[in-house]
Amino acid sequence: MMLVEIVNPYYLQVGSFILINIILGLSIYVTLSSGQLSLGNAGFMGIGAYTSALLTLNFDVPIIVGVIAGAVVAGLFGILVGIPSLRLQGVYLAIATLGFGEVIRVFFVNWESVTKGAVGISGIPHIGREIFMVLKDAGFDPAIIGLKNNQFVFLTVFFVLLLINILLVWFIFRQQNSRIGRAFAAIKMDEKAAESMGINITYYKVLAFVQGALISGFAGALFAHVMSYISPADFSYHRAVEILIFAVFGGSEVIVGAIFGATFLTLMPEMLRFISEYRYMIYGLILLLMMAFRPQGLIDVQVLHWFQKLRLPKRRAEHGSKNQKHL
Amino acid sequence: MVLKIKSISKNFGGISALTDVSFSIEEGEIFGLIGPNGAGKTTMFNMITNLFPPSSGEITFAGEIITGIKPHLITEKGICRTFQNIRLFPQMSALENVMVGGHSRSKSGVFSSVIRTKAQRNEEARLRGSAIELLELVGLSDGIGTEAENLSYGQQRRLEIARALASKPKLLLLDEPAAGMNETETDDLFDLIKKVQARGITVLIIEHDMPLVMKLCDRILVLNFGKKLAEGTPKDIQNNKAVIEAYLGSEEDEQSA
Ligand SMILES: Nc1ncnc2c1ncn2[C@@H]1O[C@H](COP(=O)(O)OP(=O)(O)OP(=O)(O)O)[C@@H](O)[C@H]1O
Ligand SMILES: [Mg+2]
Helix, strand or coil, rough: CCCCHCCHHHHHHHHHHHHHHHHHHHHHHHHHCCCCCCCHHHHHHHHHHHEEEEEEEHHHCHHHHHHHHHHHCCHHHHHHHHHHHCCCHHHHEEEHHHHHHHHCCCCCHHHHHHCCCCEEEECCHHHHHHHHHHHHHCCCCCHHHHHHHHHHHHHHHHHHHHHHHHHHHHHHHHHHHHHHHHHHHHHHCCCHHCCCHCCHHHHHHHHHHHHHHHHHHHHHHHHHHHHHHHHHHCHHHHHHHHHHHHHCCCCCCHHHHHHHHHHHHHHHHHHHHHHHHHHHHHHHHHHHHHHHHHHCCCCCCHHHHHHHHHHHHCCCCCCCCHHHHHC | CCEEEEEEEEECEEEEEEEEEEECCCCCCEEEEEECCCCCHHHHHHHHCCCCCCEEEEECCCEECCCCCCCCHHHHCCCCEEECCHHHHHHHEHHHHHHHHHHHHHCCCCCHHCCCHHHHHHHHHHHHHHHHHHHHHCCCCCHHHCCCCCCCHHHHHHHEEEECCCCCCCEEECCCCCCCCCCHHHHHHHHHHHHHCCCCCCCEEHHHHHHHHHHHEEEEEEEECEEEEEEEEEEHHHHHHHHHHHHHHHHHHHHHC
């Protein structure tokens, strides 16, 4: 059959990395939508990854339980960090959360008896393989749909992540176009005015921060079960900067910004192999150029309006553009 | 009595912005707060809404002490304000700005907002409906979808009033609503504030436009250097020697200079 030639494990792998990075991009986006810049998401990602890896390895819990636990534990840490961080604004918050991420990483390095230190944890149950095993026990054989076993495994991972991405974007989009999203946006634009209009800024700021932590932890747990191997280096300062760049480059004011940023910046080093070595140099350059020329990122509300005009030249007049403007 | 201010003092470092000021506002009246620049008028608003805590004194609203209560809870209790230096949410549309004003009168949480439960959709429709109605009231029907930052100065001032009204206040605080408005706009503002009063909302207004204040207010309090200089009907105030000397007179000097 044809499928066996089309389904390329390498492309699926890259696709899966993109999807995980999109989740990370969204994690920083959610917190930013309330005006808080958190660089602690690499740390939360690590908490999610280690929690789920250790639970599945040591206690035999199913991956789905491990992933949810990873997200929840990261979220709890989010509350712990988010509340004292309330008094911090802008760059001070960024520095403090970056510091938190480093503390977490060093903790993973030093808690050797459980985390195996800098060596990292290997043999973490793989989402694709687990699903494959379950199906195989039920009598399913990928050959029926014309796939080799490993193709099926990678394809499964890709579609699981794709589904999660769709659900997450749906969640964020709906939340944004609601009373909650308006409260986040109001706080971002003018905290004092928001407070005077009856918004409990403490609650909403902690909520946005915890959501970011939860989503990062979720991404981390998925990362662990896609890579099957994690080490503290995966959640270092480099990762924090990388997540930041997704939003800064793609655009931090609209959901598609983070999605585009994560996609483009994951693809770029894959497509242009020689770039890979200079990855962090290029990230630095991007940061510099974006801050100087386009602080809101490549995609902003104007760009979206422009696209919408191209796409729906006829029915632009009504409220269509209004509802979608923050997408 | 809606609002009772009891010996409020406020020091900023060495400056005493307010010294032992007391007054009270009756339900349904339009109460004016006037005085020279730096007299402490805006500071008084900040005390009432607790953006800053007073150094001493007590504020009672509808029979309940509200000193020390978080600003968003004060809004919930029924006090809402506008700002002297306009503080809209600049990149939100006029409609969204007013809908934010309705925040404390709505309650959908994360879950119901994402699932879009029937209650949430009804609430959203209600917020939108009353926001549109308020935008009509302040004469901004045309600018509903316009981002606040793209509205004219006068429109922004009126949008702030609509946003504050969306919180369904019992007491509305207006900080120099006529600033930067031309004569026609000021006349419209007069009508608007009268309409607000007709809705049963008590109004406390800071304003430098004396003809407007005298025409509009039932009673007036004059502040000078953070102290209460006089209190009374517009007529009393206009004839008060100390006030003429400290404030009304000085304005004429400014004009002749
Ligand atoms: N946050 C603050 N920090 C320090 N000083 C302040 C602060 N707010 C007000 N002040 C000072 O308190 C005094 C009263 O200021 P306030 O803004 O209340 O005056 P105002 O009567 O509203 O004047 P205007 O008519 O110019 O608006 C001024 O001397 C001002 O500098
Ligand atoms: Mg003032």
